[in-house]
Structures are given as C-alpha cells and as structure tokens.
Amino acid sequence: MLNQETVKSIGRKPAAKKGKAVLTAVLRWFILLSIGYIVVYPLFYMISSSLSSRESFLDPNCVWIPKSLTTYNFKFMWGVMDYGKAFLSTIKTEMVSALIEVASCAIAAYGFARFKFRGRGFLTACLFLTILIPSPMLIVPLMNNFSHLDVLGIFGLFNKLTGIDLRLNLLGTSWTFWLPSLFASGLKSGILIYIYIQFFKGLPYELEEAAWIDGATPLRTFVSIAVPSSSVVILTVTVFSVIWHWNDYFLATMYMEKDYPLAVTMNKINDLINYAGIYLTPDKPEGLAYLMCGCLMFIIPPLVFYLIVQHWFVESIDRVGITG
Amino acid sequence: MKKRKLRGIESLKSKYGYMFVSIWVIGFVLFFATPLIQSVIYSLSDVVIGGETSFAGIKHFKMLLTEDPDYTKNLSASLSSILYSLPLILVVSLVLALMLNQEFRGRLFFRAIYFLPVIIATGVVLKYISGYGSTTDKVSESVTDNMFQVTDIMNVLNLPAGIAEYVQTIISNIFSLLWQSGIQIVLFISGLQSIPSSLYEASRVEGASKWEDFWFITFPSLSRVTLLVAIFTMIDQFTSSTSPIIETAYSKMQTGIYDVSSAMLWFYFLIVIAVMGVFLILYNRMLMRRWG
Structure with missing residues (x-):
C-alpha cells in the first residue's frame, strides 16, 4: 500500500483523486467517531452522573452537563467502599503479584522460545491447556492446598508418621497470589507466556549466539541481550497483567478473608450501597449516581495507568507480533 | 570429533532450556495439574467439608x-x-x-479510544454498565434510550419479526459487544x-x-x-x-x-x-x- 507521503513525492494528485481522498477521510472520521462515541459513552455517563448534584441528576432536562457540581458522591462512596484501605491491599497483593508474573513468565517463555529440548512439544500442549481451563475449575482444590501447603505430599506423610505438622496455612495471606506468580502460574499466565514466546521467536538470534560463543551463559544472554531488546513486549505484558489483576475479584473473594482488594468491593457494591441506607430500585434513581460514582472510582487508577503508558502501548502494539 | 562437540553444545542447550522452563513446570504441577486432578475427583465423589470424601461415581452428573x-x-x-x-x-x-x-490524521487518538475497552471491559465494572445485574438494568436502558430510538427505526423499516428481533438483540448488547472487542482489535x-x-x-x-x-x-x-x-x-x-x-x-x-x-x-x-x-x-x- 502506498501511503500519503509516497503519493506526494511522486507528484501532484489529480483533482478528482484529491476529492476522493477528502471524502474517504471524512467518512472514516465519521464512522470512527460514531462508534468511538458508543465506546466512551459509559465513561462519560459515569463522570457526568457522579459529578452532578442530586437535583441536576434527577432533572430530565439536563443530560450531559450537570447544572451544579458536587463532590459529595465521591466523599460518600469513599467511605462506603473503604477506598483507601482496599486500594492499599490491592497494591500489596494484586499489583505485586502482577509484576512478579511479568518477570517469571518472561523467564519461562525464553526457555520455550530459544532452546530445543526433549518434551518441548508436550509442554507447549500443557501450556495451551492452562489457557483453555479457567481458574474456577481449580479454585477449590487450590484453596485446600493453600490451607495446608505441601510439596507432593511429603509434609503430609511426615505429619502422618511423626505427628508434627509443618504444613503452612497460606489462606488469607498475599502469598496465595505471590506464590503461583513466582512460578509463572498465576492469573492468565498462559496467555502472557504465549505473547512472550511469539515475541522472543521473532528476535534475531545472531546476537545471542555471538554472546554464547564468547562464553556468556544463557542466563547472562537473557538478562543482558534479550531483556533490553524486549521493552515493547514487556510493556504489553505489564499492561495486560496489571489490568487483569486489578479486575480480578473471584480469586480474591475465595483466597482472602479480610483486606479485600477493590475489585471484591466493586463486585458487591450493590449490597454495600444498600447497607449504607440507599436502595437501588427503579423508582429511586438517585442510587444510580452512587453506583456510577463507585464504578468511576474503581476504574480511575487503571485509567491513569493507561493514560501514562498509552503513548507507548498504542504505538508499540503492532510491533509485539502477538499473532506470530 | 566435530560431531561430538556439536552434540555437546546441543545437550548443554537442552539443559539450559530445562533450566528456564523448570520455573513454569513446577508451577504447572503444583498450581495446575494437581488441582485439576483433584477437581475431577471432587466431581466424582461426595464431599463433606471437614469430613471424609467418598466415591460416588457419576451420581452428580x-x-x-x-x-x-x-x-x-x-x-x-x-x-x-x-x-x-x-x-x-x-x-x-x-x-x-x-x-x-x-x-x-488522528490515528493515535482513535487507537487510544478503541483500546480503552481492553483496560476497563475485562472487569467487574462491565456488569454494571451493561446491565447484567438485575438492579442495574436501568443503566443500560437509559443508555440505549438516550442513543437512538431503536423501536422507531424498526417500525419504519418494517422488517420481518425474526430479523427485527436479531437486530434488537444486537443493539441492546452493542456495548458489551464493542467493549468485548478490544483485545480482538489489537490482535487484528x-x-x-x-x-x-x-x-x-x-x-x-x-x-x-x-x-x-x-x-x-x-x-x-x-x-x-x-x-x-x-x-x-x-x-x-x-x-x-x-x-x-x-x-x-x-x-x-x-x-x-x-x-x-x-x-x-x-x-x-x-x-x-x-x-x-x-x-x-x-x-x-x-x-x-x-x-x-
């Protein structure tokens, strides 16, 4: 496809062609804007309804721009959601786990992408199985295992023989998130490893081979050659991992006993608003403003994160080569 | 002599391959394969919390x-x-x-908008804005009402009932559809x-x-x-x-x-x-x- 610049460099375009180009541009903008409107509508709706005071929220004449602004909704929902505490616990469990996962998945994927070894085909098939089987299938046995942490039944056997129980109870601690992430088996790790593998396979091998021959160990080539040239894919994986962890509520509901992350709060926000004495019924629409405000507060942190990285993310996504 | 040396490198390489992959293999065995087998066992037995599990065959199925x-x-x-x-x-x-x-012109702007669902739509928030929860039907309702009067358009076009119903489903689900297409757009x-x-x-x-x-x-x-x-x-x-x-x-x-x-x-x-x-x-x- 010849792009705009090359066409320009060839020479002046005929008038008819120019008109057609303008028409295409207008049409493209029209379609993209109108579908984009649907995409961002909920966001606008959340912002508008959480900022409007009760009177202007209930006023049918005022749809988008509230007549009078208020921050009351935010203050109210901050208390209802116990936002500060929930936010900190999200950082501690989910975000730390997300970052661990970014590192451990890279290591595993490098092994898959760069080295030939017996059983690689079988292990790759297992990797696909982990993508296919969703976490709810595994959650109950995992909870059992975390409540008496054991490696292949050794400590259990030890317990039966001597009566000394060395098995730790990890339920309710952040280790239930950190430990699987450390071994590249956390939340949706399969997909992250797959993205890494596709990228590593596309990296030129010569540089690493040269380092190899000069006596660098594979660990060294990984750290000082592969990782520095993979900033694009690391960013992509970080975005996915952070977002998925931020939105995870199921694992947290099952593993944690208190200090729930924000997503859990968000999942039961209807009940929380009800406890606070406001009932979400169709004839009392003011509850809706609180609900929307809660949603907005929940997505603000990932939204800010996205706005910070979106410049690189949006630019680089087509260089990751996820599709191989 | 040369061949032997090559094989040496190959076996060394495969050793390093195992080293890198082993981190995932341990995780796979502990946090995937074991619980997967256990969940098969659960589905085939009677589980009493705090008590013994007994084999029940395909009773539950x-x-x-x-x-x-x-x-x-x-x-x-x-x-x-x-x-x-x-x-x-x-x-x-x-x-x-x-x-x-x-x-x-404006490609980056639009990309930023269309990748937005990747960020938000994977989460719990989607269920509130697309009206899965029964108490919040109001949100999606008010949203679609504000956008366009679907039924009016349908009446004007005078479509057969089957098609009309299909279009109706699409339009009432248009949010979730668009919001679920984020990663797909990225992949394409x-x-x-x-x-x-x-x-x-x-x-x-x-x-x-x-x-x-x-x-x-x-x-x-x-x-x-x-x-x-x-x-x-x-x-x-x-x-x-x-x-x-x-x-x-x-x-x-x-x-x-x-x-x-x-x-x-x-x-x-x-x-x-x-x-x-x-x-x-x-x-x-x-x-x-x-x-x-």
Missing part, C-alpha cells in the same frame, strides 16, 4: 442432567450466546482494525502489520482495486490471526464469569457445595472443549480447500 431443572437451561444459554456474539465480534473488530491500521492490527507490503505493491502494479486487495491479500493472510481471534473470543466468552453456568457454580462454591459445582463445570467444559475441537477441524479443512 446424572442428577444435574435429569433432575436439576436449571442446569440444562443454563447450559444451552451459556453455549448458544456464542452463536450470535462470535461472528459479530469478529466482523466488528476486523473492520475497526482495518480502519485503525491505515495512515491518517498486529496481524495486519505482519502482512508484507510488497504484496500490495505488486497488486497495485497489476491494477487491482482496494476491494480485490482485501479479498485476495488481506483476508487470506489473516486466516491464522482470525483463528486465533476466534479461539480467544470463544475462551473469553465461555469462561466469562457472566456466563450462567459459571455464575451458578460460583455461588454454589461460595456456599460450600464443592462436589456438585465441580461436576457442573466439568460437564460444561468437556462440551466446550469438544466444540472448540470441532471448530478447529472444520476451520482447517475449510482453509485446506480454499487456499490449498
């Missing part, structure tokens, strides 16, 4: 399929939703990816980028139109990506926590009924895996016939 009035209904609801959402998501995300892949864009531009230059020299370009270059080149997107969408839909089967199994688990809920999920996922297998075989055969 039998009960679900013959006695439980909701299970088969939920099962068909969970499986059939893919029939209308998969083709739509594929078409919508491909068209949007084609547009966002072109060079034009990266697929489009991997098509060598020399193909387009050659076809331009031969005098092909843009339309022919699409059908003879873009579309065939995307066949692998399309498969990937389709599989990703299916996994996403089948395992989403809003699917009725998973929702009921979740709530059963939270009340401590592990055996029946495991059986529920296992039967569902056996069907899902079978569906995906059939899909893969059909797709491969179709590709073989069309493009050799």
